[in-house]
Amino acid sequence: MQLKDILNGIKFKANDPIDCIEVNRVVCDSRLVKPGDMFIAFRGYAMDGARFINDAVANGAAIILAEKDFSAPANIKKILIDDSRAGLPVIAGNFYSHPSQKLKVIGVTGTNGKTTITYIIENILKCAGKISGVIGTINYRIKDKIIPARNTTPGPLELQAMLAEMVRQDIGFAVMEVSSHSLDQHRVDGVLFDAAILTNITGDHLDYHKTIENYLNAKVKIFGHLKSGGTAILNNDDEKVAAIKLSLNKQVLTYGIKENADITCEDLKLSLNNSKFTVKTPAGSFKADTRLIGSHNVSNMLAAIATSFALGIDPKAIEKGVCTAAFAPGRLEPVEGPQPFKVFVDYAHTEDALRNVLGLLRAAADSRIITVFGCGGNRDRTKRPLMGKAACELSDRVVVTSDNPRFEEPRDIINEIEAGIKGRFSNYDIVIDRRQAIARALELASAGDCVLIAGKGHEDYQIIKDNVMPFDDCVVGREILRKMFKDESSGNSKNNTRQAAIR
Secondary structure, X not given: OEHHHHOOXXXXXXXXXXXXXXXXXXXXXXXXXXXXXXXEOOEOOOOEHHHHHHHHHHOOOOEEEEOOOOOOOOOOEEEEOOOHHHXXXXXXXXXXXXXXXXXXXXXXXXXXXHHHHHHHHHHHHHHOOOOEEEEOOOEEEEOOEEEEOOOOOOOHHHHHHHHHHHHHOOOOEEEEEOOHHHHHOOOOOOOOEEEEEEOOOOOOOHHHHOOHHHHHHHHHHHHHHEEEEEEEEEEOOOHHHHHHHHHOOOEEEEEEOOOOOOEEEEEEEEOOOOEEEEEEXXXXXXXXXXXXXXXXXXXXXXXXXXXXXXXXOOHHHHHHHHHOOOOOOOOOEEOOOOOOOEEEEEOOOOHHHHHHHHHHHHHHOOOOEEEEEOOOOOOOOOHHHHHHHHHHHHOOEEEEOOOOOEOOOHHHHHHHHHOOOEOOEOOEEEOOOHHHHHHHHHHHOOOOOEEEEEOOOOOOEEEEOOEEEEOOHHHHHHHXXXXXXXXXXXXXXXXXXXXXXXX
């Protein structure tokens, strides 16, 4: 592609004319530069790409785009722009020929529910005979290719490259999670959506956004990326989300359980094994029986139904897709084993998500609820005491532990959690080591109880300082359960072990 076409729509200054200059590759990482490439010295939030211009030149970059002038050999083509954050999405869209215009693109944003909704929509599309690619928190999926996810929403170049790959492979739909960070940082500025879902707004990422208003405003930006004729899908049960409808000059479809909405349900019956309800849409009703459990998952299913309805998917495929939807990894995922009690792993890492999950378990559990959770380090600190309070209010027993402490001391994080419960609750223990904490919770459980291991969900690692170590809550839980019940079958009483732990 010619450089002048890549820079279309951007104000820039060049040290030489740019006519007839061909560009084969555009990169932001100097380590990936190959001879002849165009390197963009992107000014990120943690790192300024201008620091790596010399490395890019050494690796053979022919064109360098930056915000400020720099020293370079005479053969280097210099392109200067005012704002690389705003410019990169335009460049990425131009370079990859605006693939979102050739796909049906569905964006899902909100504090909770994004991942599950993308999995449900993917299944509905599959039942309709449609092929979709998915970009989200757990991974990026393009047909048989699975790419590990570094961010919920990748950067502009990577995002446009994946959408372009979907076009090349004749994939008709792209379903993607859209984080508040990506909206605020212009990562999706070059993407146009056929449908955009806003699930809910509760306190999260306030270390970055500072206020809930800023957080909401970042989320609402997604609707500015709707195509002409695109549909905004809003959760009518969330007051902040429902209020947005009045200010949107867009086609809107609402969903909800509690409030009057375009897509809703009735005759809702919840258990720890399934969810049954009748879906009501403007085109008619159908009965749903699904393995996904909890009212929050019913809300997620209604969001997926509303989106599919807006996109004109066959109602029979919608019904089949909902009823056959599988658990998204780490989203109330059962830990199967020989134990006479339920064990679930869930990604709940905000107060609202934890309350949703524990509220479901409280309503459906036969006996006690035992919760293991912690909070991530170098992240929103305001939610720590709130999550502690939610856990202790809605659980019979809580084991407070470490999550991904990163560069904070685990005990310091736990002290901030404990600030919301110390002196008010006595139903909690502190076990800093996460494996030991999970073992403690499982040892405390009796027949009929329910153990929730919350916070990390699908993650298969734990971050301690700059070390990323293997750690998967589901795997660890199964290992501990196998050992516990193997010991029991050998005559080592699990009940005695539990009583010793209590003492």
